[in-house]
Amino acid sequence: MNIKIRWGILGPGTIAHSFVEGLKFVKDAELVAVGSRDLTRAKDFAKKYQIPKAFGSYEELASCNEVDVIYIATPHGRHYEDMLLCLEYNKHILCEKSFTINAKQARKIFQLAREKRLFVMEAMWTRFQPAIFKVKELLARRTIGNLIMMAADLGFNFPFNAKHRLFNPHLGGGALLDLGVYPISLCQYFMGIPDELTTLAWIGQTNVDEICSMTFKYQNGRMANLFATLRSHTPSEAVFMGSEGILKLNAPIYRPTSITIQKPDGRQRFIEAELIGNGYNYQAEEVVRCLKTGRLESDIMPQEDTLSVMELMDSIRAQWGLRYPME
């Protein structure tokens, strides 16, 4: 069988460009349509990537019969309504992270998708990259003994702009949902759901977290330290600490291509885990694989994991007392 999965792009922003570049590496994927609230932007995007259809509204894209799955590339403040629209028109979905603003929204989406037997997956692209599989394998082989602690971070110094989505609470701004989701999702993947957490944030003048720091504690004697910031650069790496050494997932945490293992005696081992494509292709390959085999969710990025991450982010914000205006 050589059926191609037909993709539509909802929201032709920066991330959509990267995704489409990645999609070029995916077998059995065909890019058939793009939708924007601005027809000119849609047409420009379609022209650049030779996409047959360009729509001036999300609804036209969602209702297009030639589209199987829609990649949602809007800011996370819009994901919930954009996903509802796609589900309404019976489209499968790959949705950018943060998946939604809160766990309540995520739960509704997954419930509706299950009822309609539609595939929905969070676009946590990092999780599908070779370096992450390599970390899983190395930890399982007890290369660093028992895993005891994990630390991970992500940060950039973004120029302050009250109207930019990163600083705008109406668009779910802040470091947590935009950057923190990477270390948190990585931690959830390798360590599971913590039994206890504590967090502090630096809340800026637009009432979003410009710096956030989280400590997770697990009943099995493990702990994790995570932080994210919009105000400074950070190492952007993840460190797994074990009884017999350290495993460093080298920067950048969202697209790692190498691992360094340090043993207590000073020995170091450098392991390359190069990407084919730009890294966005792996998650799209997973979507194609799932759709071609009739699966409604991915084993690697199951809906339960997305929900756990959203619940963690809800708990974190609850400790700060930060609610978004639309909640």
Place this chain on the structure above:
Amino acid sequence: MNIKIRWGILGPGTIAHSFVEGLKFVKDAELVAVGSRDLTRAKDFAKKYQIPKAFGSYEELASCNEVDVIYIATPHGRHYEDMLLCLEYNKHILCEKSFTINAKQARKIFQLAREKRLFVMEAMWTRFQPAIFKVKELLARRTIGNLIMMAADLGFNFPFNAKHRLFNPHLGGGALLDLGVYPISLCQYFMGIPDELTTLAWIGQTNVDEICSMTFKYQNGRMANLFATLRSHTPSEAVFMGSEGILKLNAPIYRPTSITIQKPDGRQRFIEAELIGNGYNYQAEEVVRCLKTGRLESDIMPQEDTLSVMELMDSIRAQWGLRYPME
């Protein structure tokens, strides 16, 4: 004037050996006596380093008229009483860290020392090393722009042994006082006293913290992430994160000899800051300098800083509900 400062060693344990090796590099310092509760140990130590006097009790050492300053190298659970003894006999003091078990003890020691006009300093040896001065200078020159965040850690996998001082609450065991004091003191030195802190610890079967994690928040929009553990190896480094880059104080955090600066565009700069001697000499040099100039405390490691660190550690333990049996 060529007056030599005459040193006594109280407690000939592992750290005392390192200290004495360091003292060899210190001008105007003379090692005249060693005291142990075990005369044989004192004699063995004295023989190894050609020290004129060996005492079988701390009191004999403290009362020895030929000693000006005593280096206290016992476990921190003993520091308070050992310092009281030395002050009683009008001896100046360099005391290992953690300085005491809690801030209350530290306050009493400093008050008594002031009354008796005696010099007392915490042996936070790292603070006197060239790499730390270099970090101060680089941050002051705004090499990484505005300092926004700091992260630091220290950890080793110590085999569990309920009777070992590290795991023994009666000796002030746990990761915080033994290892956490390094990242906390470093953070206090560069970032000051936080306005808010949150922490979680993994408390083991002997009721001491085997893993501890701390987040500090400052009113000026800065934050810090620190952790320490007895259960796993950690990178053992400190990272200063700024608006225009990252400064990494390379491992090991307690005796750093190099700094790496990473700019957002990927440029890296490696700066060596080599030690003369084994690193323990710098703090001893400071003691000699202070005593020769009649100073009662160090500018670099003032008593207020030691007190701040002890108060922070009190607050951290209060959040865990951990009190030592002797408190």
